[in-house]
Amino acid sequence: MTDWKQLDETYLMPTYAHIKLPIAIDKGEGNYLYDVDGKKYLDLFTGLAVNILGHSHPKIVAALKDQGERFLHISNVYLNVPAIRLARRLSALTLKGKVFFANSGAEATEAAIKLLHKYRKKVAPDRRGVIVLKNGFHGRTLGALKLTRQPGVYQDFPVAAVDVLEVEPGNLEELDAALAERPLAVLLEPVLGSGGVIPLSDDYLREVEKRARAAGALVCIDEIQTGMGRTGKLFAYQHAGIEPDVILFAKGIGGGLPLGGIVARPEWSDLFGPGDHGTTFAPSPVACALGNAVLDVLLEDGLLDEAAETMKYFWEKLRQLKADCPAIGEIRGRGYMVGITTSFDADRVRRLRLDLLRDGFLIDVTQKTIIRLLPPLTLGKADIDRFIEALSARLNQMSKEG
Ligand SMILES: *Cc1c(COP(=O)(O)O)cnc(C)c1O
Numbered sequence: 001m002t003d004w005k006q007l008d009e010t011y012l013m014p015t016y017a018h019i020k021l022p023i024a025i026d027k028g029e030g031n032y033l034y035d036v037d038g039k040k041y042l043d044l045f046t047g048l049a050v051n052i053l054g055h056s057h058p059k060i061v062a063a064l065k066d067q068g069e070r071f072l073h074i075s076n077v078y079l080n081v082p083a084i085r086l087a088r089r090l091s092a093l094t095l096k097g098k099v100f101f102a103n104s105g106a107e108a109t110e111a112a113i114k115l116l117h118k119y120r121k122k123v124a125p126d127r128r129g130v131i132v133l134k135n136g137f138h139g140r141t142l143g144a145l146k147l148t149r150q151p152g153v154y155q156d157f158p159v160a161a162v163d164v165l166e167v168e169p170g171n172l173e174e175l176d177a178a179l180a181e182r183p184l185a186v187l188l189e190p191v192l193g194s195g196g197v198i199p200l201s202d203d204y205l206r207e208v209e210k211r212a213r214a215a216g217a218l219v220c221i222d223e224i225q226t227g228m229g230r231t232g233k234l235f236a237y238q239h240a241g242i243e244p245d246v247i248l249f250a251k252g253i254g255g256g257l258p259l260g261g262i263v264a265r266p267e268w269s270d271l272f273g274p275g276d277h278g279t280t281f282a283p284s285p286v287a288c289a290l291g292n293a294v295l296d297v298l299l300e301d302g303l304l305d306e307a308a309e310t311m312k313y314f315w316e317k318l319r320q321l322k323a324d325c326p327a328i329g330e331i332r333g334r335g336y337m338v339g340i341t342t343s344f345d346a347d348r349v350r351r352l353r354l355d356l357l358r359d360g361f362l363i364d365v366t367q368k369t370i371i372r373l374l375p376p377l378t379l380g381k382a383d384i385d386r387f388i389e390a391l392s393a394r395l396n397q398m399s400k401e402g
Helices: 003-013 060-069 081-093 106-123 140-149 174-179 204-213 285-300 301-322 348-358 381-400
Strands: 025-029 033-034 038-041 100-101 130-133 166-167 185-188 217-221 246-249 261-262 328-334 337-342 365-366 370-373
Touching: 038 381, 060 285, 081 100, 081 285, 081 348, 100 106, 106 185, 106 246, 106 261, 106 370, 130 174, 166 174, 174 204, 185 204, 204 217, 285 301, 285 365, 301 328, 301 381, 348 365, 348 370, 348 381
Parallel strands: 130 166, 130 185, 185 217, 217 246
Antiparallel strands: 025 033, 033 038, 100 261, 246 261, 328 337, 337 370, 365 370
């Protein structure tokens, strides 16, 4: 039998060695992944918050086949119908302004940085810098890396000259002090994802909006992980009823293919002029066709509303889990972004992840000890019950070991 683990270690740079699980995936179907030995796993990770509709959703497969047979790539020299359709829908569903498409989350952040630079040049020459949150994550390219504020993300690169003001999530005094420095913008994730699944309250988001507006700073919301229905609304900022200036999207929007970008309010929609930004591959017509299929399923077929109901059931079960497992510290997050802290150290949490893998459940761990769940919106109650039971058994077994 082919030793895929050995070949991986021989030919791929070891940047993911600390998170890689020793299974080779053969296929996916609905909420499940199957490995090359035919073992079945419930996927509560969804390729890091990407596979919003699970795997091989019939509408995704149909869109892939249809667009795949027309053309895969055409460049930005021609009108790109799937991209125009998707941009029109995203605009109508969010800020009513224009879209710039990129290929990834980090590229969405880079586009936002460049847009803020143009904002400074054209509108606010006396302002500089961006307020971001401690432990925020906005990507790993050199500009985005500067806005990412996690000690665990390697920072020692010659990073771009982006002025950064870091504030503690939830701390309004620090925010006011930073706003007094006359920054261009505030950029934040409504639920900090890789920073440890830290939800920001709707009240805090409303205060950020109010205070940023009063201080003349733009409000930019990174919806790369929280977007596309993951928290129960299409975008998480919509829970708080705020109106950002710019939102960043990626991960779930391409239906499994790389796609990212930004939407701006109408007043900032023409800050980029011809030639100010660009990329060869984005917007991929295929990724945009899939993005349109994702929106069809979420909004027209009603999956978003359905999932918002199932999320309530999931959180009920999580509360029971906490009551049944003394090892659990906190369960936090929003919708299908869940973080669970325990009394176990990093080694034991790593073992817990492998035990659950053996039981047929795929989960994630972030910040070394925080169990992270990012299930698909297609998750059903029976799967929730099975998972909660398995997790409860494993946690209590580990507690007994002392
Ligand atoms: C994943 C993520 C990014 C970076 O996206 P990539 O596609 O990995 O570059 C940026 N911001 C947030 C909130 C993310 O979760």
